[in-house]
Amino acid sequence: MAEPEHDELRAWVEEVATFFAEQYGQPPIAGRILGWLMVCDPPEQSATQIAEAIGASRASLTTNLNLLTSAGLVRRRTGPGARTTYFRVDDDAWPVVVKRRIATLASFADVAERGMDLFGADSARAGRLRAARETFRWMARAFERSDDRDF
Known part of the structure; x- marks a missing residue:
């Protein structure tokens, strides 16, 4: 199957955001982050990469990444000696x-x-x-x- 078009991918990420906002009262940005991390390639993304992909500010991104991390949906990883933190949704x-x-x-x-x-x-x-x-x-x-x- 071919890769989805950019607009199709953004629409799906927005669908995830809407679902989590309506069903769980989560901020739409949290749903966008989660949606993006579920399908992005590579599966680990920096905050800068996520912000660029979903069109979010770094400030709102940081708050919502903390929310998703504390809920256990998103895991953060920093390599030894690295300054960049990466985020991902684990398969489990x-x-x-x-x-x-x-x-x-x-x-x-x-x-x-x-x-x-x-x-x-x-x-x-x-x-x-x-x-x-x-x-x-x-x-x-x-x-x-x-x-x-x-x-």
């Missing part, structure tokens, strides 16, 4: 981030359980807490079953 970034997110969400079942203890598990006030607890327990069970399979 998505499973690691998704598994961590699911585990964090599933742990809310314990918080809901403690809330139920405040009112009594069968009280009317505990109904919403019970629904939350059951939802997050279901998520934990679903995750445990899928954890044995590769993504």
Whole structure:
């Protein structure tokens, strides 16, 4: 298959930005960085290369690279004695981030359980807490079953 045209690539990167802004409330620039790092060649890019590719300022780029790095989606690397830092999306970034997110969400079942203890598990006030607890327990069970399979 032929390489996509520059405009097609930019449109796809913008689609990623829109998705992450709408679905996760992330700044569009974070989605653009992520989109670009998912498809760029070479896979490791400096901040200057990323800024040029997506048309971003270095200031907003730095803030959003830190956001993506702390989320575990982007990894930074500096070679020995080198002054330039490179960024990349590792092939296993998505499973690691998704598994961590699911585990964090599933742990809310314990918080809901403690809330139920405040009112009594069968009280009317505990109904919403019970629904939350059951939802997050279901998520934990679903995750445990899928954890044995590769993504």
